[in-house]
Amino acid sequence: xxxxxxxxxxxxxxxxxxxxxxxxxxxxxxxxxxxxxxxxxxxxxxxxxxxxxxxxxxxxxxxxxxxxxxxxxxxxxxxxxxxxxxxxxxxxxxxxxxxxxxxxxxxxxxxx
Amino acid sequence: xxxxxxxxxxxxxxxxxxxxxxxxxxxxxxxxxxxxxxxxxxxxxxxxxxxxxxxxxxxxxxxxxxxxxxxxxxxxxxxxxxxxxxxxxxxxxxxxxxxxxxxxxxxxxxxxxx
Numbered sequence: 001x002x003x004x005x006x007x008x009x010x011x012x013x014x015x016x017x018x019x020x021x022x023x024x025x026x027x028x029x030x031x032x033x034x035x036x037x038x039x040x041x042x043x044x045x046x047x048x049x050x051x052x053x054x055x056x057x058x059x060x061x062x063x064x065x066x067x068x069x070x071x072x073x074x075x076x077x078x079x080x081x082x083x084x085x086x087x088x089x090x091x092x093x094x095x096x097x098x099x100x101x102x103x104x105x106x107x108x109x110x111x112x
Numbered sequence: 113x114x115x116x117x118x119x120x121x122x123x124x125x126x127x128x129x130x131x132x133x134x135x136x137x138x139x140x141x142x143x144x145x146x147x148x149x150x151x152x153x154x155x156x157x158x159x160x161x162x163x164x165x166x167x168x169x170x171x172x173x174x175x176x177x178x179x180x181x182x183x184x185x186x187x188x189x190x191x192x193x194x195x196x197x198x199x200x201x202x203x204x205x206x207x208x209x210x211x212x213x214x215x216x217x218x219x220x221x222x223x224x225x226x
Contacts, residue, residue, distance in 0.1 A: 004154075042219070043200060043220045044217060044219045044220065045204075046217075047214060047216065091154055095213070099145065099157035099160065100145070100155070100157065103154055104153065105153075
């Protein structure tokens with residue numbers, strides 16, 4: 001079964017500092033994609049970053065980057081220069097075919 | 113470019129009733145997926161529609177059903193509502209491309225069953 005585990009229910013960081021959110025997954029597939037989504041209080045799920053499993057290079061999007069360790073099935077998200085607007089629930093997700101499998105989420109708080 | 117829209121935003125029903133939720137996909141997207149997100153949980157996959165046919169289903173009972181229309185909009189129908197059906201229902205649209213589809217989400221419909 002495909003599972004995604006986020007071991008940090010809550011994280012907090014000072015504004016302008018760096019924070020890393022952890023994610024591990026389990027799959028027997030070789031071709032898949034990994035995502036981080038952000039869900040602010042407005043509820044809309046917003047795509048933050050995407051990683052193709054066949055690519056060794058870690059994806060980056062501005063202040064957001066991932067550390068993808070395929071052998072360890074680990075996919076962490078690093079947020080640099082944290083901003084107040086980054087406060088939200090962050091979900092790690094995996095897709096092999098059709099559906100997204102989500103983790104339980106990490107609530108990120110930004111302290112001014 | 114229009115994003116994914118959902119209606120209504122909020123809905124209150126009583127146990128045993130039926131409900132229909134609606135979703136309009138992002139312009140150019142022909143695949144729609146539905147997810148149920150209980151409070152404090154990650155979203156759970158209900159089913160996906162591609163070109164008006166069901167294209168995968170999660171572990172949900174048959175009283176959860178759906179439709180996709182020629183314009184790629186979609187409906188989620190839930191019959192015989194139960195208290196545990198109270199949740200945020202998310203719709204996501206994507207372009208088909210094998211496992212590479214990136215899914216873009218709408219704002220969700222919050223359903224409360226009393």
